[in-house]
Amino acid sequence: MPQISSYKPRELIKKFEKAGYTVERQKGSHIILYKLDDGKRLTILLHVREMPKGTLLSIIKQAGLTREEFLKLK
Template sequence: MSPLPVLSGKEACKAFEKLGYVLDHQTGSHLILRKTDPPHRRLTIPNHKELAKGTLRAIIRQAGLTVAEFNELL
């Protein structure tokens, strides 16, 4: 298993934007990304200086990626 990188919320957003996600809106300290291409998905990413490893792993899983595929986006 590939190690999870230490990222901020904005850095994670930039990686997901490479997959076609766009920033829909921000509610408080959470960035809401959406993907219009099928499958239609929404991701909620906390806009923190450092994302917890479990939180980042859950977001990657919701996007339908593996950790290795996500690391390639960086």
């Protein structure tokens, strides 16, 4: 299983935009991403320098992606 390195919140937003998500809104330090195809929403925290590994894995799971699919997003 490939290792997930640390990502900055802005890098995550770019990766999820390539997976079909768009920025729906922002409230404080939280950005809500929305995917029109299936109606899924993701919340990305902006107030952290690098996303903790457990939080990142949880967001990837909520998006319905595997680690491999996430890592293939450029």
